[in-house]
Amino acid sequence: GQNIDQPTEMTATEGAIVQINCTYQTSGFNGLFWYQQHAGEAPTFLSYNVLDGLEEKGRFSSFLSRSKGYSYLLLKELQMKDSASYLCAVSGFSSGSARQLTFGSGTQLTVLP
């Protein structure tokens, strides 16, 4: 099976930088995704990492270390609209023979003025 851990809640100040960590255990690893989900809305895709290293996309960056089973999402120049839940999801073998996405419980980020 797969196991994903991320902090439940984080708080940061507008304009600051925040790092959301995710650790995972899986078999047949085929990539790690980060999604953003505002309350009551659909998750929206932020980033995908399959190789070690940092992927930068505007104010958001995502890092992966496959050997450590570790990823983080870095949000810079925080804005109030960044207040949301951030979901870490891992592609791997969960049950059966096909790879599936397994989601962490999400990190609720609150950005304060």
Add this chain to the structure above:
Amino acid sequence: DADVTQTPRNRITKTGKRIMLECSQTKGHDRMYWYRQDPGLGLQLIYYSFDVKDINKGEISDGYSVSRQAQAKFSLSLESAIPNQTALYFCATSDSGGGGSETQYFGPGTRLLVL
């Protein structure tokens, strides 16, 4: 127009009733998924389908069934609804290639309340 649509968006039903949630997509993706989300919990996979003739159970399929009527349509049924099926339900789609193309795209969700 939205690429992934779900109907209804909200539904209230009573214990024991049969209900169907529908999902349609215009992304041309082969793969479709049904998830449920409970407050404070992550998304849990109910069923998934990699093409019209392929249906697979996810981690929490008991009490649910699905039908893949066409490449673009995937419906979820609760044969006899019970209160602990009260949740937010999401449909998602993805392509079948590698290199990140299996990124999943989500519909707006259906909020279901079982009384």
